[in-house]
Amino acid sequence: MSSAKSREALVQELEEAMRRSSAQGVMYGQAVAEVAGISNSDMECMDILLLEGRVTAGRLAEVTGLTTGAITGVVDRMEKAGYVRRERDESDRRKVFISVIEEKAAEIGKFYVPMQEAMLKVWSSYTEDELRLLLRFANDGHKGVLEATAALKSVIDTPPEQRAKLKMPPKSRR
Amino acid sequence: MSSAKSREALVQELEEAMRRSSAQGVMYGQAVAEVAGISNSDMECMDILLLEGRVTAGRLAEVTGLTTGAITGVVDRMEKAGYVRRERDESDRRKVFISVIEEKAAEIGKFYVPMQEAMLKVWSSYTEDELRLLLRFANDGHKGVLEATAALKSVIDTPPEQRAKLKMPPKSRR
DNA sequence: GCCTAATATCTTATAAACTAAGATAATTAG
DNA sequence: CTAATTATCTTAGTTTATAAGATATTAGGC
Structure with a gap:
């Protein structure tokens, strides 16, 4: 019974299943933002910062697709909340690096624990x-x-x- | 030699790879919304509608986490743009079903073509x-x-x- | 059947977050 | 040195969200 389902049907099922689970993944991200008490955009920027560590305001704008003006707002909010700090680049003083404040950012990382545990459980089988x-x-x-x-x-x-x-x-x- | 990589290392790599590709998936969704010229929330609702076909306003609120008031706005915009139509449930006239107008929705579906093609290409191997x-x-x-x-x-x-x-x-x- | 409570959506006032355009400041090129 | 370019921030106006409550319908208890 190597072909109980045709390859075509299989691919179609895969497409739908992937779409469903990725939609659910998006919703998990929204839920994290809600629990952490910060907006979706702020959360996305935090994710980028956690991955890349230290990033200019301009690159955040580029990656997220927001305007630089919007990024100013994002960084203002995150700085005020203590998650990040602005650091002017000394060699090019137009640039502003945004860097994560680890201790505070770890609080956000906690909200990803349920997801990690669920995935570990899945993978264990x-x-x-x-x-x-x-x-x-x-x-x-x-x-x-x-x-x-x-x-x-x-x-x-x-x-x-x-x-x-x-x-x-x-x-x-x- | 059945473990060139330890299971633990494998799981960790998986975690990271999945995180990256799902982040990229989120960005694809944003890009689609941008090209289609509709907001992120509207897009999310369209996705739900395309999957479930016919859904009450209340369920959209529930699934997206938006208030019912916000959903009124989402549906107003999508209805005005011709993507969906409101249909009062005859057996319970408080309910409003939102249903997709297929011909118009297909225009959005077209922006998922690059993604589908990329996935087909991956799956072909x-x-x-x-x-x-x-x-x-x-x-x-x-x-x-x-x-x-x-x-x-x-x-x-x-x-x-x-x-x-x-x-x-x-x-x-x- | 009638009254109250519950449910489903819409309305209104207000707030948050975004964009567009342009101001400010630093750097690079001619 | 001046003009052009780059990087961020500011401002005014728009969009989209929330919270609270209005409207309309259904359901339950008597």
Whole structure:
């Protein structure tokens, strides 16, 4: 019974299942923001900061897609709440680095514990070989999403006249 | 030699890889909303509608975590833009079902094409047995995230005195 | 059947957070 | 040195959210 389901049906089920669980993942993030008492955008910036450590205001704007003005607001709020600190770059004094204050940020990290525990529980029912496959998929998937994001964004940058039918050559920016 | 990587290391890598790709997934969603010219919340509601087909305003509020007043606004905007239509339930005339207008919704669906293509490309490099494993994981994962969301929300309802310490995850080294 | 409570959505006033445009300040190039 | 560029912040106005309560419908107890 190697084909109880056709490959096509399998792929379709996969698509739907992935969509559902990623939607639920988004909602988890919102719930964390709510419990932590900070806005969604602030939370997203914290995530970036926790991953990259020390980032300029401009890069936050770039990554989140917010305007620099909005980022000023985000950083004001997070600084006031004690999560981050502004540090002017001494070699280029226009730049402002935002850096995480670890002790305070750890309070937020706690809210990810239920998620980590749930995932550990799920993974505990898989063999090591299966986990290796999942890891391969997570990495392949990440690359795929990056690719898709680039393809989609090239649509944004295409002037409306030319936008009629979408093509995929990723346009190099910056 | 069945463990080139220890199970623990594997799980940790998985955790990080999943976090990265889901963060990228969130960004894809934002990009779609931007290209489609509708807000993030509106987009989220559209996603729910596309999945469930026909949903009451109250359920949208429940699922998204927005107030019913905010949902009124969301539906007003989407109705005005022609994506959905309000339908009063004849058997309980307090209820308002929101249902998708397929032809118009397809315009949004088109922005998911780059993502679908990227995923198809990824999946094409897996065997059917492997796809079945991925499907199992997607479903298990969804259940896990639901569980985690519930666990997190129970923290909201816990009085602050008892909320003091949650277990921290095993310190992740990067 | 009638009154009260509960449910589902919408309305209003107000607040939060965003954008667009432009001000400020520092750096780089000619 | 001056002009152009870069990075962030400020301001005015808009969008989208909340909280509280209005409106309309249904359900339950007597």
